[in-house]
């Protein structure tokens with residue numbers, strides 16, 4: 001088995017086959033550190049996405065998609081698709097008016 005000696009950048013302690021410094025607890029495994037950093041960033045992105053509030057119409061229609069009756073569920077899916085389609089069109093229309101007004 002390979003023995004890897006890693007010197008802690010924080011306190012200078014030599015550690016053998018350890019991910020964390022045995023003296024101060026600093027992460028000394030670079031691979032693990034990068035992995036944790038990546039996971040932390042992913043988690044932050046996920047939290048930000050969850051905090052985005054959907055509009056009331058969108059939320060209402062989304063809730064309908066979880067209805068126990070499959071016909072109502074299908075109906076809500078269609079209405080949601082139509083609503084989403086128009087939301088995009090109206091959004092583009094407003095953007096066009098604003099850009100036209102701005103000259």
Ligand SMILES: [Zn+2]
Nearest residue numbers: 008011021024
């Ligand atoms: Zn240390």
